[in-house]
Amino acid sequence: MSNPSILILPGDGIGPEVMAEVRKIIDWFGAKRDLAFDVSEDLVGGAAYDKHGVPLADETMAKAQEVDAVLLGAVGGPKYDVLDFSVKPERGLLRLRKEMDLFANLRPAQCFDALADFSSLKKDVVAGLDIMIVRELTSGVYFGEPRGIFNEGNERVGINTQRYTESEIERVARAAFELAMRRNKKLCSMEKANVMESGILWREVVTRVGQDYPEVELSHMYADNGAMQLVRAPKQFDVIVTDNLFGDILSDCAAMLTGSLGMLPSASLGAPMENGRPKAMYEPVHGSAPDIAGQGKANPIACILSFAMALRYSFDQGDEATRLETAIEKVLADGVRTADLMGPEGGVPVSTSEMGDKIVAA
């Protein structure tokens, strides 16, 4: 059997820097754990624009559709701000998401013990936190029609439409239940069924899908209360599933429970392919960070944790994912810190590449 395949798209800014550290990890798994991958690399974002005049070449798009998983660094930068909207680096990313139909966006918020002091919240609120937000990514108010700014009488009106079909809700709900089964069998669905029809349908469909997962403890919460509970007592949650707009807000809120942007991975999953694996793209939550690009300051952990998610969700290597996460935990416990993680208590300052080396060693 051939090795599982990965397409690496390092992109712009700190993307290539953090991805170089992921390559070290991938090489280690090949050499030490007999877990070899067929890795290819290509351009996306500004880097692709510089070479091809488009932020994602058709051949790259085709390759992304064929591989078992795509790993993406980051796209964009001030150099490309002047470009026309249609060729902006971000459009490369959007094209990948859209054409691969990646409807379930998984964003974990996990607090490593060594960084519990570093969070914006009190230590006892976040220590040991490990939750997962599943955000619907391809529908809802960001895409619903009608949309636009229209004339109405003698003034203008801005219109967006929250729209969800049953099948759109069902597929993301199913992804969330599957995830809950692999974790702690606890799922909370968030909407505003008290004021929105799409929320009423959302609750109904999620409840119906839940009948296929009797082992999962399902609860429902209004999204505004969910925001409050996330800040007040986030450890009451395990998996949260919600729509595109609420997910955007709630996942950013959850992200800040854990500390630095440099620590946050994500996965975007689509429908299962012929081999049973979901279409998948993994990327750090952070952007291209032009302010620190090229200086060896970037924290590679978000990108490395994204690869750990790939091990778990695309390659059925949950134990190896845990092995990698444990190594990161150990390095952090030893006080090793990139600049973004350096708190008042100090630590061992390291560069991007030194952080990668320490994790490989651990």
Ligand code: ATP
């Ligand atoms: P985007 O529009 O792509 O979301 P952004 O400008 O909003 O980009 P980032 O590029 O993520 O956001 O950067 C936000 C801030 O966080 C910057 O000051 C950046 O230096 C910092 N930052 C982001 N990622 C990292 C990282 N991996 N390590 C250290 N600092 C980071």
Ligand code: MG
């Ligand atoms: Mg941003």
